[in-house]
Amino acid sequence: MSYDCIVIGGGVNGGSIAYSLAKRGKKVLLLEKDRVVSKASKAAAGMLAAGGEFVEDGPLFQLARKSRAMFPEVAQELRELSGIDIELINKGMYKIAFSEDDEADLKRIIEFQKQEGEKVDWISAKQLRVQEPRLSSAITGAMYLPSDGHVSAPNLAFAFLKSAAKLGVDIKEFIEVYSVIMENGIATGVMTTEGAYFSNQVILAGGAWSSKVLADTNIRLDTYPVKGECFSVTSHQQLLTSTIFSHGCYLVPKSGGRIIVGATEKANTFSQSVSFNGISGLMEKAKRILPAIVEAEWEMAWAGIRPQTSDGLPYLGEHPKHKNLFVATGHYRNGILLAPITGELIADLIEERQMMLDIASFSIERHVKQPV
Amino acid sequence: MSYDCIVIGGGVNGGSIAYSLAKRGKKVLLLEKDRVVSKASKAAAGMLAAGGEFVEDGPLFQLARKSRAMFPEVAQELRELSGIDIELINKGMYKIAFSEDDEADLKRIIEFQKQEGEKVDWISAKQLRVQEPRLSSAITGAMYLPSDGHVSAPNLAFAFLKSAAKLGVDIKEFIEVYSVIMENGIATGVMTTEGAYFSNQVILAGGAWSSKVLADTNIRLDTYPVKGECFSVTSHQQLLTSTIFSHGCYLVPKSGGRIIVGATEKANTFSQSVSFNGISGLMEKAKRILPAIVEAEWEMAWAGIRPQTSDGLPYLGEHPKHKNLFVATGHYRNGILLAPITGELIADLIEERQMMLDIASFSIERHVKQPV
Amino acid sequence: MSYDCIVIGGGVNGGSIAYSLAKRGKKVLLLEKDRVVSKASKAAAGMLAAGGEFVEDGPLFQLARKSRAMFPEVAQELRELSGIDIELINKGMYKIAFSEDDEADLKRIIEFQKQEGEKVDWISAKQLRVQEPRLSSAITGAMYLPSDGHVSAPNLAFAFLKSAAKLGVDIKEFIEVYSVIMENGIATGVMTTEGAYFSNQVILAGGAWSSKVLADTNIRLDTYPVKGECFSVTSHQQLLTSTIFSHGCYLVPKSGGRIIVGATEKANTFSQSVSFNGISGLMEKAKRILPAIVEAEWEMAWAGIRPQTSDGLPYLGEHPKHKNLFVATGHYRNGILLAPITGELIADLIEERQMMLDIASFSIERHVKQPV
Amino acid sequence: MSYDCIVIGGGVNGGSIAYSLAKRGKKVLLLEKDRVVSKASKAAAGMLAAGGEFVEDGPLFQLARKSRAMFPEVAQELRELSGIDIELINKGMYKIAFSEDDEADLKRIIEFQKQEGEKVDWISAKQLRVQEPRLSSAITGAMYLPSDGHVSAPNLAFAFLKSAAKLGVDIKEFIEVYSVIMENGIATGVMTTEGAYFSNQVILAGGAWSSKVLADTNIRLDTYPVKGECFSVTSHQQLLTSTIFSHGCYLVPKSGGRIIVGATEKANTFSQSVSFNGISGLMEKAKRILPAIVEAEWEMAWAGIRPQTSDGLPYLGEHPKHKNLFVATGHYRNGILLAPITGELIADLIEERQMMLDIASFSIERHVKQPV
Incomplete structure (x- = not known):
């Protein structure tokens, strides 16, 4: 059987791409080397921090804002097709300050984001405690981002995949892609642990594992894995209603009184083990x-492996040397946030449609290296 | 601290009662002897089979229809308060026939239900396979119940409880009620493993474990436990879209390509173990x-303990001898379906409001026995 | 069917009693309200700290030493009958000092224990680090207890139960005992969620849940539950070889590079939830x-509920008012250590044999209260 | 850091090889792409069926018998070093007959095995039911293999690995080997997801995933994956004491009343999912x-991926073209049984010692293919 498109990777971005392609009538095969939604998409806290993550303007900030705006419609579509609620919450986010230095930093970010048209403002410690009375009295104020929110990351990934399946996408788990099959420099399929599959286009969306697939193409993506550890607590009482963001720590209140606390950052490891030290910190x-979190009930700890790049920008585009090979990885901490727009952009590229924004900054060739 | 009401039981009906009372401004304490949502409410397949379960008219059929009609509004309310989606699906249900005898039985039920105003009809095997092409060709037709549906049973139970908590209900887990404290024949609180708690009303919603709490009250509820075993499979392909009901077996398609298959019936045991024989059958x-289910992936098996009564009707009402002691149990296979109306009826009783339907048939005194 | 003995409780002591009785030819029924080995026996770290736990002489110290001495033979017997290895390790234990005050305290204990014939000595910080080079350099020395050790607590409990089953004991799970049936002040059986069972003797070994069973006997045991929280880490490297004991914290190295860290103490709760605060502390x-534990991998956290008494001594004996009703509970932190001797002592009592030590100090009547 | 040997694969054979090398003083690094003991070694039922698996003489039969004989000593060594009991049981095995044809087949096997000095005999249905009274009365007799037994497969794998770690082996998880580094045709290390590691020898023991590592070496192993599905039940009663073997189904009684039932065979898939059909069959x-198994309690189902070869013989030896590269895979259903001898043989090869048996039949070159 031949396919229009083969998507490599059963996480949130592979799922979103397969879903966008299927909506446009493509016959798609999605291959996942393990189980779908078993890596970073399962581990993520699901923040939609288009405002919260960025301290200066740039193409990624604009990409993030556009993707964030797509969520309400995506949530409804996926609920109808798959029966899965992505648990979209738009109650805003606070980046908190503990000192005058923190305040000065945050106020600079507020200025830049306001210029970009982002709804964002400074609120006093007093106002903050009206909203979130359980927060520490040592907090001196916060940047308030009313447009940011969060979703259930595993639900979003499953909803994309199951909606894609409903639209006819073939999903095959436990199939690892060794390499992309090339004919005259054009991608025509993939070689896997269960033999060859052929298609008109190949899309690589394997997260931190993507560069390995390209090892044989004489091209190396400049990505590296960064482990993030998280834990969660639960409480019948409401300890928190909005996402709180600080240096090296965020708290995301999920449905049913659960709070996810994340995330450490440990570069250059694929290990999904959780360290005593990470959790303790x-x-x-x-x-x-x-x-007040000390009163909450301990639930569990886990880790995920996110794909980072040397300039912090994702890769979104066609391979510079191999036609019909597309890459979507390097989303680092923004994989959940960027998933909706990633699917649409890759589908636009494949259909050679007008793009909704310029993606030149995310091109593959910007870092292409010769293999060692 | 004193409460208006104490609810005994952290399942779907305890949660619904606590939620209804909290909406009416009551200060409520909910006590659960284990973890909330750990017994029958966690195990249920979540069918809303007001039409599917009843073969003749009676008060329970009317109660079930009224409760079913409440779900769309309940789903929205609970989603807003708790962030939890109860996964309400209203795609209808089929009771299938394998023989002329089955057909005759089903057609008699159709007649009775039509008279009651239920939307229900016979459809041919051919029509059925248009809707559900994977069903066996040995099926000769089906009773179609477009108004029946299903929810996620654990989600519904958690959503009631977490919404109740948001409205101020205190939820305490791992506290077992030994007995109801009586003063002059009036319930004034409960004696527990962690001491006494006092309130104006006590509501017993402990499912199959309810009768034990009343052991000291010189009253014995005529209920008995019935174990139900289930298993689930998953598939990326859509094997089924509607609930299918047959003799001793139902298949309920849940979100994300999961199918729950249930349920055995084994009376007079509290054992939550799953037998080889039950699953095999x-x-x-x-x-x-x-x-086509043979192609699906095995997920897991489990069991739940449901409270049955000798006449098959639940107990809903005030205790005949002990004022301010209310009972809501004996829902058997309809605990999920009846949860919304159970909460409202008990709250109406406590507030001495006009009831939305006559509950005399469900009275506690109909079976009261002296203790052995 | 009638039994010689009914044992209430499927933990380590219920298992040991059933096993001892079965070895003596008794026909035994063991009843457990949940699953066997699901409470304190599953949660315990398994220390055999006859020396480590006691700071002064007394009947419990002697009981503990006698029980500790039984382990090598018990380990072999249970391995043969059940196939389960209890993972008995006899590498000794260190009670460590961080200050001169600590040292003085420990040296006093050493003196008393030496008088009792216990092998125990003070070792310097330098000697300690030869044995355990990863320990903190802030430790100033330790009391060394070469005779103490540890076992796998769940393995020991399962091994007793499965060995008992092999010798003919009937084990029934998910059956809760409401009350003991008395005829003319003599125990003749138990009333349960699944009806009555009859026997010549009834033995109550229900851990922290024991006092509830006696509520109807006009006798109340002076026990209360104490929650203990633990967590575990794993490492491929050997971080520790001996058990280390300090104020409010012990580290027990288990098979395969696992270390159990315990345990908090929270009185008067049956809640098995784990608190953020408990783990953090x-x-x-x-x-x-x-x-060096910061390098280890986080595994999990859990809690168990242990039965404590007001004078810290267990209850072992026949009920003062009800003949043929025997009680074995209140073992608090020594439930694993005392299990072998508990089984033998109860069996001796039932057979009216000569006891291997005087158990008057553990008698039930010492605290008997009239019910409230 | 440089190593004497790098072992690729954290299953039972990788563990055994690392352990044997460490005992001989080698500095060893073991790399595992996932978690150790997470694939076939975790899934196996642990039969030691040197007699039971073989219907004709050959080098594998002799290899299996020699390895089986090593278990008692291995069990003791590993218990001492790691604290892990491998649960070695030597109660024999029965290959059962349901018909005269079955009997004739089994009696032919008995003849051949007796000639080889194997203790093996025919027993009548009547004798069999004395030993195993719960077996079906349709069984007409059995081949009795008193020397065969079983171990806990995951315990054996963990015990090898943890004992190896104790002897100084570095174990690193979540590191995938891309390729073997060659200098002038000699293996000098491995290229991994976390960079290069160097050593004097490289040993490939990656089970079904081994051939992938060699993709770049212009050599392809003629192995293919075969999925095996199993399930387990538990019982407090003893339903079975010996392993029972029949066409396409075996029952292995494990410690504590557990029975493992296995195993299906599905070739050419790496999927670890369990099918409805596999379990049902x-x-x-x-x-x-x-x-009587219908009375047992259902526990769980799982699958493992075993490496098979076209002639059914494992690969054990040095790579024909690449010096210092050793391969140990293709053990198929005998991976647990052959683990002890595999470790010793590979260590002998590396040390260029006299081998304890001729391994020419297991040479790598017998099937070497040029890459496609």
Whole structure:
């Protein structure tokens, strides 16, 4: 059987791409080397921090804002097709300050974001405690981002995949892609642990594992894995209603009184183990922000591996040397936020449609290296 | 601290009662002897089979229809308060026939239900396979119940409880009620593993464990536990879109390509173990209905303990001898379906409001026995 | 069917009693309200700290030493009958000092224990680090207890139960005992969620849940539950070889590079939830003792509910008012250590044999209260 | 850091090889792409069926017998070093007959095995039911293999690995080997997801994933994956004491009343999912052999991926073209049984010692293919 498109990777971006392609009538095969939604998409806290993550303007900030705006419609579509609620919450986010230096930093960011038309403002410690009375009294104020929110990351990934399946996408798990099959420099399929599959286009969306697939193409993506550790607590009482963001620690209140606390950053490892040290450090930070968290019930700890790039920008585009080979990876901490627009952009590229924004900054060739 | 009401039981009906009372401004304490949503409410397949479960008219059929009609509004309310989607699906249900005898039975039920104003009709095997092409060709037709549907049972239970908590209900887990405290024949609180709690009213919603709490009150509820075993499979392909109901076996398609197959019935045991025999028998029945299920992926098996009564009707009402002691149990296979109306009826009783339907048939005194 | 003996409780002591009785030819029924080995016996770290736990002489110290001496033979017997290895390790234990005050305290204990014939000695910080080079350099020395060790607590409990089953004991799970049936003040059986069972003797070994069973007997045991929280880490490297004991924190190295860290103490709750605070506090203490633990991998956290008494001594004996009703509970932190001797003592009592030590100090009547 | 040897694969054979090398003083690094003991070694039922698996003489039969003989000593060594009991049971095995044809087949095997000095005999149905009274009365007799037994497969794998770690082996998880580094045709290290590691020898023991590592070496191993599905049940009663073997189904009684039933065979897939069909078929076969199994409690189902070769013989030896590259894979259903001898043989090869048996039949070159 031949396919229009083969998508490599069963995470949130592979799922979004397969879904966008299927909506446009493509016959798609999605291949995942393990189980779908078993890596970074399962581990993410699901923040939609288009405002919260960026301290200066640039193409990624604009990409993030555009993707964030797509969520309400995506949530409805996916709920109808798959029955899965992505748990979209748009109650805003606070980046908190503990000192005058923090305040000065945040106020600079507020200025830049306001110029870009982002709804964002400074609020006093007093106003903050009206909203979130359990927060530490040591907090001196916060940047308030009313447009940011969060979703359930695993639900979003499953909803894309199951909606894609409903539209006819073939999903095959436990199939690892060794290499992309090339004919005259054009991608025509993939070689896998279960033999060859052929298609008109190949899209690589394997997260931190993407560069490995390209090892044989004489091209190396400049990405590296960054482990992030998280833990969660639960409470029948409402300890928090909005996402709180601080240096090296965020608290995301999920449905049913659950709070996810994340995330450490450890570069250059694919290990999904959780360290004593990682958890211990996060717990200290969380207590400093929300002292009442000590009353909550411990739930569990986990880790995910996110793909980072040397300039912090994702790769979105066609391979510079191999026609019909597309790459979508390097989303780092923004994989959930960027998933909706990633699917649409890749589908636009494949259909050679007008793009909704310029993606030259995310091109593959910007870092292409010869293999060692 | 004193409460208006104490609810005993952290399942779907305890949660619904606590939620209804909290909406009316009551200060409520909910006590659960284990974890909330750990017994029958966690195990249920979540069918809303007001039409599907009843073969003749009676008060329970009317109660079930009224409760079913409440779900769309309940789903929205709970989603807003708790962030939890109860996964309400209203795609209808089919009760299938394998023989002329089955057909005759189903057609008699159709007649009775039509008279009651239920939308229900016979459809041919050919029509059925248009809707559900994977069903067995041995099926000769089906009763179609377009108004029946299903929800996620654990989600519904959690959504009631977490919404109740948001409205101020205190939820305490791992506290077992030994007995109801009586003063002059009036319930004034409960004696528990962690001491006494006092309130104006006590509501017993402990499912199959309810009768034990009343052991000291010289009253014995005529209920008994019935174990139901289930299993689930998953598939990226859509094997089924509607609930299918047959003799001793139902298949409920849940979000994300999951199918729950249930349920055995074993009376007079509280054991939550799953037997080889139970699973083996259900698998045979499921294969007969949906041969394609053999391609699906095995997920897991589990069991729940449901409270049954000798006449098959639940207990809903005030205790005949002990004022301010209310009972809501005996829902058997309809605990999920009846949860919304159970909460409202108990709240109406406590507030001495006009009831939305006559509940005399569900009275506690109909079976009261002296203790052995 | 009638039994010689009914044992209430499927934990380590219920298992040991059933096993001892079965070895003596008794026909035994063991009843457990949940699953066997699901409470304190599953949660325990398994220390055999006959020397480590006691700071002064007394009947419990002698009981503990006698029970500890039984382990090598018990381990072999249970391995043969059940195939389960209890993972008995006899590498000794260290009670560590961080200050001169600590040292003085420990040296007093050493004196008393030496008088009792216990092999125990003070070792310097330097000697300690030869044995355990990863321990903190802030440790100033330790009391060394070469005779103490540890076992796998769940393995020991399962091994007793499965060996008992092999010798003919009937084990029934998910059956809760409401009350003991008395005829003319003599125990003749139990009333349960699944009806009555009859026997010549009834033995109550229900851990923290024991007092509830006696509520109807006009007798109340003076026990209360104490929650203990633990966590575990794993490492491919050997971070520790001996058990380390300090104020409010112990580290027990288990098979395969696992270390269990315990345990908090929270009285008067049956809640098996783990608190953020409990874990956070234990982690700080563990880091202070073994700084290298920060490199280990986080595994999980859990809690168990142990039965404590007001004078810290267990209850072992026949009920003062009800003949043929025997009680074995209140073992608090020594439930694993005392299990072998508990089984033998109860069996001796039932057979009216000569006891291997005087158990008057553990008698039931010492605290008997009239019910409230 | 440089190593003497790098072992690729954290399963039972990788663990055994690392352990044997460490015992001989080698500095070893073991790399595992996922978690150790997460694939076939975790899934296996642990039969030691040197007699039971072979119907004709050959080098594999002799290899299996020699390895089987090593278990008692291995069990003791590993228990001492790692604290892990491998649960070695030597109660024999029965290959059962349901017909005269079965009997004739088994009696032919008995003849051949007796000639080889194997203790093996025919026993009548009547004798069999004395030993195993719960077996089906349709069984007409059995081949009795008193020397065969079983171990806990995951325990054996963990015990090898943890004992190896204790002897100084570095174990690193979540590191995938891309390729073997060659200098002038000699293996000098491996290229991995976390960079290069160097050593004097490289040993490939990656089970079904081994051939992938060699993709770049212009050599392809003639192996293919075969999925095996299993399930387990538990019982407090002893339903079975010996391993029972029949066409396409075996029942292995494990410690504590657990029975593992296995195994299906599905070639050419790496999928670890369990199919409805696989489980359903095994349940039917198990019921036919041991009707009483229907009373047991369902525990769980799982699958493992075993490496098979076209002639059914494993690969054990040095790579024909690349010096210092050793291969140990293709053990198929005998991976647990052959682990002890595999470790010793590979260590002998590396040390250029006299081998304890001729391994020419297992040479790598017998099937070497040029890459496609």
